[in-house]
Amino acid sequence: MKDAKNVLNGVATVVFDLDGTLYNKRGLAQRMVSRLWWCLPLLAAERLARRNMHYVQYASEDEFFGAFFMVMSRGHWWGPNTAAQWYHMIYLPTMTRMIRRYHHARPQALELIAECRQKGIKMAIYSDYGAVTEKLEALGIDSGQFDLLVSAPQLGALKPSEPCARQVLELLGAKPETTLFVGDRDEKDGASAKMVGAKYINIEKL
Template structure:
């Protein structure tokens, strides 16, 4: 269920985060990456096809929502290679360089304001932190200075499912020994993250679209969490409105 009303924080045992577009602003990162790519390939015009290859990789992945394995990790490269002259090995190399490795140096600058403080508030209040990403996320989290109790990706062999298939969320809940309804999933795409949570019977929030310099989604969550969980004889509930 989407939170269109109230979150009772003392019933939340784990918060699960998507990564891309949820913990950092993708548009800001993409601008930095565009300059980097143009600068790199301007000096190597004979390799401009690799830029189109990156676009194709993302596009082909988007064409397979809820895809169920086996071996999603390698299937995503096979989709990209189909109908082209590019070998899978080259696609993997280019994707690794420009999607998984190079952008990490910019992530700290693109991390949404308030994310670290919200992570800290969750830890102080003994709420577990999970991450369920479309792509492998350990290096991204490290680049943002964030730590989670459990991290899974759609391409992990234990999952082998793309969103909105709910297996990743259900796997995390089982791994951390909490019920799906005791979790809160935070994502940025209703058609994928929201649908994924609904299929898992897990409450969720969609990150509000705000200008980066005035982004206060996580600051507001931190304030409401810390207010609701103050030692008191009264039960408080916080109003959170999903986008």
């Protein structure tokens, strides 16, 4: 890794994104389409709902998902309950299965995690999806080494969200100036860090 040591200079807490950061997402979307061809309208509705829900903040996970599945169902034959069942029982488990089968943890992410452990730096996973523990397990990464496992929807929104990013810091008892966000999407992970005044690095730069 090029600058791992410099990257962690003055850092007491690292907040990792999961999808695209701990593993390379290339090919995952196509694999999801080929596995879920029988429910493509639901898959398309999920993507659209995700885009439409950006920058909307809810008070809780229940409220977030209530709105999310309503948006996913608008103008379709299925209702929010069907959308919810599909999301939790088909969509996320399929994504986890595809990760287990076709994707590997990025070596630079593993090195950074190891470096943090060695230095006693606190670590969190802050995902934009769910199934955090299952996906870590699918990648062969021990979830027990993190101080916090959380997704943005659990905190009421999608990334980037200032209230959610602040909650992550609060839950960790972390100060923004000594916190580093590591992600793969500057407009989500980088923006999250910027909103709370934390540092950020794109995993592709390591």
